[in-house]
Amino acid sequence: MTAAIAVIGNGVAGVSAAQTLRLEGFDGRLFLIGEEEHEPYDRTALSKAVLAGETAEPPPLMTSEQLEALDVESITGRTVVGVDSAAGTLRFADGGTLASDRLLLVTGARARVPRVPGVALSGVHTLRTSGDVKALRQAWRPGAHVVIVGGGLIGCEVATTARKVGLEVTLLEAGSELLTRVLGRQVGAWCRQRLEGLGVEVRLNTAVAEFVGRDYVSAVMTSDGNRFDVDSVLVCVGAEPNTVLAQSLGLKCDRGIVVDAAGSTDHPTIFAAGDAASWPLRSGGRRSLETYLNSQKQASAVVAAMLDRSIPAPQVPLSWTEVAGHHLQMIGDIEGPGEFVARGRIDDGPGSVFRLLGGEVVAAVAIDSPRDFAVVTRLVESRAVVSAHALGDGSSHLRDLLKGRSSPRAHI
Known part of the structure; x- marks a missing residue:
């Protein structure tokens, strides 16, 4: 029986995991541990509203009241430097210890x-x-x-x-x-x-x-x-997964903590997700994805594994950005072999660019097209096979392509 779970890292993957653990019925002690003094906050706002001075602080991922309502014991300003998995204890840099049966490493990434x-x-x-x-x-x-x-x-x-x-x-x-x-x-x-x-x-x-x-x-x-x-x-020349603690525990690391498609490491009671994890991709290979949305998806998958309900979830990269006043949303790896198809007038208006491989929609970038992107996401996740002509025809409806998909590989 799992009496206590420690989540090391209080970014989006850690917070999402803590929330999901409670939603999935885990009623043991639940610790959410962060190195910074702050309660969990949304890092995506740092390069935008916070840096612009539009808001003094980034928005919280969870308030103290929300953490308390979920009975999550938030520990901030402390660094875990060691784990005795046999004894089920964590050791902090300040000399303190904490008992935990299972451990989730969501230690994020550091600037390269x-x-x-x-x-x-x-x-x-x-x-x-x-x-x-x-x-x-x-x-x-x-x-x-x-x-x-x-x-x-x-x-x-x-x-x-x-x-x-x-x-x-x-x-x-x-x-x-x-x-x-x-x-x-x-x-x-x-x-x-x-x-x-x-x-x-x-x-x-x-x-x-x-x-x-x-x-x-x-x-x-x-x-x-x-x-x-x-x-x-x-x-800002990229980030490096923070694997210092994982390596000290003898976990396999290769540009991130190596996990299976459910977030399990090579230790039976230690799991990993988010920027720190080298997660399998649906298209093959593995890597740290460093996106807010993939961190949420991985957190959901790893919680199932921690509760012994493992559901493999190979990832499709999914993210968004704002550049020069334009909103861009991305799914899949747009760089790669295949055929590129533009839909709409991306030079002077909303539009999208797709990558097709063997007729299958494997990746897309949408520019100022949030309504279309919901359908674009489903095209990629369902591995829809469509014609380049139909995809590039802006007079047709994307939903019609989704309804008419013919891929025998269609699954999420």
């Missing part, structure tokens, strides 16, 4: 920091926590110059926010286009053009050679010999 001279200077920031936002905002004033290193989701979101509050922005991307991995080259180029329209200077194929300064960063030198004088720098 490049090995570049000067990266440790004051004024060179990363963005993962509420504290990071406050530090970055100190140098933000109208007319100040910020250099953003990395043209992924966070970099493009922050570039949008920085222009909104009146900063001069230079965005340096080492690759040949922005957002290629998550949005594909066509939509990545579309986003770059919108950012440039806001006044963001985008430099592609540009790597950082050095951050210059004595105590505080004053300039960024690039590999092509250019120098950019700055007031602050944000480095």
Whole structure:
């Protein structure tokens, strides 16, 4: 019998798991443990409303009252540094211990920091926590110059926010286009053009050679010999799953804590989900997905496994972003082999881009089309087989394609 469960990590995966455990009838002691002093909060707001100063704090994922109503024992500002699985105890950095029968590792990810001279200077920031936002905002004033290193989701979101509050922005991307991995080259180029329209200077194929300064960063030198004088720098070149605790427990890790499609590790009483977990994908392979929506889906699956009702849930990447005033939603991996089909006028209006493989809809990106995206999601999740002509015909209804799907592989 499981008398107590400890959830290590109070981000979206941890909070979702705690809620689901109670909804699924677990009535033992339930601990939700976070390293930060704050109660659980929504990190997706950090690069947008919080950084823009529109709200002082990110919205809570659960309030203290909600946690209390679910009888979740919230522990903040403490770090778990060891686990004695035989004795069923956790050990904190401050020397305290806690008894628990089963353990869920949702330890998230940490910002990747490049090995570049000067990266440790004051004024060179990363963005993962509420504290990071406050530090970055100190140098933000109208007319100040910020250099953003990395043209992924966070970099493009922050570039949008920085222009909104009146900063001069230079965005340096080492690759040949922005957002290629998550949005594909066509939509990545579309986003770059919108950012440039806001006044963001985008430099592609540009790597950082050095951050210059004595105590505080004053300039960024690039590999092509250019120098950019700055007031602050944000480095956002990806994230690394936080596997420190998992590795200390001897769990198998490979760019994340290796789990099966239900969130089980190679230890019978330890499970993992969210950004820290290397989760199997429906399309094959595995990786840490680092998305809010996948974290929720994984939390639901791992709870079933923790309650001995294992239901495998290989994942389909699912996320969203806001760039230059546009709302983009993504499902599946848009980069890959197959045929690309555009629907609508993505240059000047709502539209979508799809990737078909063998006629099957395997991925899509929707631009300012939230109503359509609900149907798009079902097309991908049901593995619908449709014709490229029908998919690209904006005069037809997407729901009709869903009704007429003919894939023998149709399942979620």
